[in-house]
Amino acid sequence: MKKFLLPLTAVALATGLTLAEEKADPAKADVKVTITGNDLMKYDKTEIEAKAGQTVAITLKNIGALPKEAMGHNVVILKPGTDIIKFAIGGIANKAGGYLPTDASLAAQIIANTKILGPKEEETIVFKAGAAGDYPYLCTFPGHFGVMKGVIKVK
Template sequence: MKLPLSLLALGLLFAAAQAQAAPNCTVKLKGDDRMQFDQKTVTVSASCKTITLELAHVGKLPAQAMGHNVVVTRTADVSAVAAAGMKAGLPNQYVPKGDARVLGFTSVIGGGATTRATMPGAKLQAGGDYTFFCSFPGHSGIMKGKLVVTK
């Protein structure tokens, strides 16, 4: 049975629309030895039950010298959380334990490593003002970006 070409094209168009409509629930970042993330803005959907944070450290330096993580907070909380993270130290991933301002975070990794963590999507609201950053001491000033949450 042969399908008319127009019917096949319509089916492909519908499949493409469905793929575009799927919400983005993953933040994928790369960090390097120059204290840079590969993206300055990432977008996720408020409809996600869970947000996955993925980080690949594409540098070569070890975690003790040039470790990176990803921390998500409201933009207004970045400086305070980064300062509290320095006090928490590497054993706590440079993240203050039990701090409600921390919406999600990954572990600290060194060059060549990858890490992944999840956070509840309900912690993010569409249109909210959120930032992702590295809380390794001295990194948060330049190693950060905007987390955009869409409906």
């Protein structure tokens, strides 16, 4: 019996730790931005500014009407210097994983991302702006990265 109880306790502890982790509150973010994505494969914002160390809340709203399978959108924030073409191509086949690259070195470039959103869906992501630099963002839905992209300029 003891043998069985020990792992259970360990699981309970691990769960407790996860629950105790403070979840970033978008309402308290230093910078709050809403980006829309539409059926014309366009974001309404291609440049966002933040200062190093600020918390940034980005809400992506899909304002289109086309089905998610045809015109879904996400937003993926990447580390400065990431090759976004290589990144997007690396995720094209990963439908189940939100079209994010499965390759570990490419996946390591992600700072924050939403899932793929269908019409009228929205999601907010919160992250901390790193050191000054240009942080690219893009939609990884197949074929969208050529036009659905922008830059977070951290000063």
